[in-house]
Amino acid sequence: MTRLVVVGGGISGLAAAWFGAEAGFTVTVLEGSPELGGKLRVGELAGHRVDVGAEAMLTVRPEGVDLLTAAGLAGERIAPTTISAGLRVQGRLRPLPARTMLGVPASVAAVREAGVLSAAGLTALEAEPALPPLPPLEDDAAVGTLVRERMGAEVVERLVEPLLGGVYAGRADALSVRATMPALAERLRAGGSLTSAAQAVTDTGARARTESVFTSVRGGLGRLPQALAGSGRFAVRTGVTVREIRRKPSGFALECGAVPASELVEADAVVVAVPAGKAARLLHALAPIAAAELSGVETASMAIVSFAFAGVALPQGSGLLVAGDERLATKAITLTSQKWPIETHGLTLLRASVGRVGETAALQLPDDELVALVRRELHPLLGIDAEPRDVLVTRWGGGLPQYAVGHVERIARVRAALAAVPGLAGCGAVFDGVGIPACVGSARAAVDQVVASLAVRGQ
Ligand SMILES: Cc1cc2nc3c(=O)[nH]c(=O)nc-3n(C[C@H](O)[C@H](O)[C@H](O)COP(=O)(O)OP(=O)(O)OC[C@H]3O[C@@H](n4cnc5c(N)ncnc54)[C@H](O)[C@@H]3O)c2cc1C
Structure with missing residues (x-):
């Protein structure tokens, strides 16, 4: 048996x-x-029991659902009761327009109907299909730059920032089209109109869909790790x-734990x-190019502030996003007890996300002040000023890698550098997407890589 750590x-x-x-x-997880x-x-x-990290998994990619099923949780899956959400824009709560590709509108009519853009903003969006066609997208670009040039600044601030920011806690002007919207980037390789490209991508997604876009598990998606283990x-x-990974004549030695009580774990593959x-720190001696590339990836920190209230009325829907120019610390709210079919014994459960890349002031507050800040914002956002029954603050320092322009090429260089060391591979949120299905996909690719490289070594 070959040992994989x-x-x-x-x-x-x-x-x-x-x-x-x-x-x-024979596998050991450290x-x-x-x-x-x-x-x-x-x-x-x-x-x-509530999720304080990831709370919903996309079903449009199969890897996450397949793993849930393999782990025996298929019978515990739940679908959202509602996926209609709100958008806080210009101080008001509007419906989040249907049919966008992470905020890039595929339907001008849907944006018009939602009333999230000014008349001038709408005119700029409506004009996009008739602009001279985009040249083929050969190089990567920042989402914000591309969308602003074609559809106007309001679409970036009011739609792309909240939706893309909701996934990456990043800024549209820094995030890569290729890495964050690969299907759209692929369409744009032929050039043309951005609205048409977004339309084609959302149409394809809608056709392929047979169930809700999101899934979770009764008792929390956070049950999946224990089910697997x-x-x-x-x-x-x-x-x-693990402090360091060293190469041995055959295989690897992993130095674990703090110095005087450190321990060496041996492996044939890692x-x-x-x-x-x-x-990057673990790989600096073993795969210096991969380490240098990984150390260049910026991260965004976040906090999730979860509340339980009794006797409060909520707007309809699964939650809301906050437009980029609203000057609020709260970036998004999930109305947990309304989004999921869960028994809460009359309590209203919700969670607010705070923090985005470069916006750390709120995150530096101690827990009680952070809670007070979010509570002050719950009033304008949801009309809630009641005393919560319970509050839970969960901090995710450096929680989300930022897929900057050129990220896809960076990750290709990381993979090439790792592949030069037989038996070594990497996976995780920095590779092919931060969402759970993408993480699972990267894990499959890493194991395939290790298997292939050991087979070559064994020849
Ligand atoms: C607040 C928040 C909400 C999110 N919501 C969603 C969502 O709703 N849906 C979704 O699909 N995705 C969501 N994501 C993204 C998703 O949760 C993450 O991208 C994913 O869980 C990352 O998994 P990972 O295994 O790659 O990394 P991690 O979850 O970071 O796991 C890495 C593990 O490695 C351990 N570790 C680190 N260093 C060492 C070391 N030297 N030795 C041993 N162990 C070490 C850490 O302790 C950690 O347990 C969210 C992310 C955040 C932060």
Whole structure:
């Protein structure tokens, strides 16, 4: 049996362990913190189990749902009761327009109907299809620049910033079209109109869809890590931080734990499944080019402030996003008890997201002041000024990698540098997308890479 050690017990590492066991490896996951799951985590709020990290998984890519099913959670899946959301724009709550590609409108009529743009903003958007066609998109570009030039600044501030920002906690002017909207970038390789390209992408997605776009699990998506680990297919050690990975004549030695009590773990193959900055530190001697590339990836920090209220009335829908120019610390709110079919015994559960790349002032506040700030904003956003029954603050320092212009090429260089070391591969949120299905996909690719490279070495 060949020993595979996976560094990092987030969803990427656990998926790699799962696929590694399937491929016939004897697998051990080394997780530095006391708990498995990374950004998939369940917390307790007024006696209810709630997700305090990722809370919904896209079903349009199969990898996440397939893994849920393999882990035995298919029967526990839940779909949102509603996916209609609001958009806070110009101090008012409007419906989030239907048919956008991460905020890039595919339907001018839907944006008009939602009333989120000014008359001038709408005119700029309406004019886009008749502008001289875009030249073929051969190089990467910033989403904000591309959309502003074609559709006007309001579309960027009021639609793209909140939607794209909701996924990456990033700024449209820095995020890469190729990395954050690969299907749109692919369409734009032929040039033409941005509205038509967004239309083609959203039409294809809608045709392929047979179920709700999102799924979760009763009791929290954060149950998935335990379900995977509980399968017994691989070993898990928590509280074991890997400090360095060294190459040996055959295989690897991983130095774990703090110096005088450090421990060496031996492996024939290693999958590194930790965030970019940490991966860079682990790989600096083994794969210096990969390490240098990974250390160049910026991250955004966030906090999730979860509340339980009794006897409050909410606007309809699953939640709301906040336009980029609203000057609020709160970027998005999920109306948890309204979005998911869960029993909350009459309590209203909701969670607010705070923080975006470069916006750290609110995150530097101590918990009580952060809660007070969000509570002050809940009034204009939702009309809530009641005393909460319970509050939970969860901080995600450096929680989301930023896919800057050129990210796809950067990751190709990382993969090439890792592939030069037989038996070594990497996966995680920095690779092919931050969403859970993309993380799972990157884990599959990492295991495939390790299998292929060991087969070559064995020849
Ligand atoms: C607030 C928030 C909300 C989100 N919401 C959603 C959502 O609704 N849907 C969605 O699809 N995605 C969502 N995401 C994104 C998604 O959750 C993450 O991209 C994904 O969970 C990352 O998984 P990962 O395994 O790559 O990394 P992580 O979850 O960061 O796991 C890495 C693990 O490695 C461990 N580790 C680090 N260094 C070492 C070391 N040296 N030795 C050993 N272990 C180490 C860490 O402790 C951690 O457990 C959200 C992200 C955040 C921050």
